[in-house]
Amino acid sequence: GAVVSQHPSRVICKSGTSVKIECRSLDFQATTMFWYRQFPKKSLMLMATSNEGSKATYEQGVEKDKFLINHASLTLSTLTVTSAHPEDSSFYICSARDPQPFQETQYFGPGTRLLVL
Amino acid sequence: LAKTTQPISMDSYEGQEVNITCSHNNIATNDYITWYQQFPSQGPRFIIQGYKTKVTNEVASLFIPADRKSSTLSLPRVSLSDTAVYYCLVGEGTGGFKTIFGAGTRLFVKA
Numbered sequence: 704g705a706v707v708s709q710h711p712s713r714v715i716c717k718s719g720t721s722v723k724i725e726c727r728s729l730d731f732q733a734t735t736m737f738w739y740r741q742f743p744k745k746s747l748m749l750m751a752t753s754n755e756g757s758k759a760t761y762e763q764g765v766e767k768d769k770f771l772i773n774h775a776s777l778t779l780s781t782l783t784v785t786s787a788h789p790e791d792s793s794f795y796i797c798s799a800r801d802p803q804p805f806q807e808t809q810y811f812g813p814g815t816r817l818l819v820l
Numbered sequence: 821l822a823k824t825t826q827p828i829s830m831d832s833y834e835g836q837e838v839n840i841t842c843s844h845n846n847i848a849t850n851d852y853i854t855w856y857q858q859f860p861s862q863g864p865r866f867i868i869q870g871y872k873t874k875v876t877n878e879v880a881s882l883f884i885p886a887d888r889k890s891s892t893l894s895l896p897r898v899s900l901s902d903t904a905v906y907y908c909l910v911g912e913g914t915g916g917f918k919t920i921f922g923a924g925t926r927l928f929v930k931a
Contacts (some may be wrong), residue, residue: 707863737919747921764836796863808854808898809919811863 705731705801709812717820718789724782724815726797732777733799737809738770741794753780793794824908829926838895840925843909845889853891856907858924862930864907868893895927903929 706729716722726736734755739747751772752760757773769791771783780799784791794816797811825843832838842852852871856864868875870882870891881894895902905924 709863739921746923749920794861798863808866808869810866811856814861814863816861 705799705804705808705810707797707799707812709797709815712813713816713818715818715820718788719786722784722787722817724784724797724817726780726782726799726812728778728799728801728810730740731799731801733780733801734777735800736755736774736780736796737800738772738780738782739796739798741796741814747796750782757798784817789818789819792817792819824910824922826906826908826922826925828923829928831928831930832898832900835897838898838902838927838929839896839905840893840908840927842892842893843892844908844910846909847888853882853888854909854911855880855882855891855893856909857865858905858907867906872921892915898927898929900929900931903927 708727708729710725714722736753738750740750741747749762750765750770751762753772753774755774755777768780769785772784774780780797782795794814796811796814798811800809830840838839854869857867858864868877868880868882871882872884872888875882883892893906904922905926907921907924910920
């Protein structure tokens with residue numbers, strides 16, 4: 704089956720620093736990837752849609768200058784949390800859309816736990 | 821964008837069949853219905869996807885009535901390891917779609 708990886712799995716950083724999270728589709732090419740964040744016991748909240756070779760589309764309320772997304776290749780998207788603050792602490796999950804064999808199937812990465820001190 | 825409604829939580833016992841129903845009254849013609857399973861501190865895992873009627877794979881069955889305004893995920897003979905949150909998602913349509921997660925159903929399987 705389709706596999707999506709994320710790196711790192713968890714990261715602790717100081718307030719004010721930037722953190723980069725990588726999302727890779729390992730066995731398929733993904734023209735579209737998605738970034739979500741999830742707070743404890745809450746559902747996933749879509750942050751942005753990342754399209755290869757073009758600018759990401761951000762959901763309402765998500766600051767594009769704070770959450771930088773780059774989708775430079777068909778297998779890699781990165782999310783950079785700039786000038787992180789404690790309120791950015793969350794579980795960040797990426798997904799990649801595999802158009803084969805079904806329409807609209809997303810495969811999710813294992814998630815990245817970010818803790819900002 | 822199709823909105824989904826599921827029960828917040830369900831309890832079951834090991835060995836029982838569990839059916840989780842999701843309503844999606846404004847599903848569009850091009851939309852598929854997809855179910856995911858999520859364990860704590862993990863990304864959601866794809867379970868099953870369908871468009872209409874019945875779909876079955878090695879882990880679950882998905883029943884979709886003719887009007888497609890609801891769907892039921894059926895888990896046969898659940899075990900303790902099936903304790904998780906189950907999400908029903910409906911796609912926005914072909915190309916450029918995005919997925920909005922509802923609250924999901926928290927299934928707790930007891931011994």
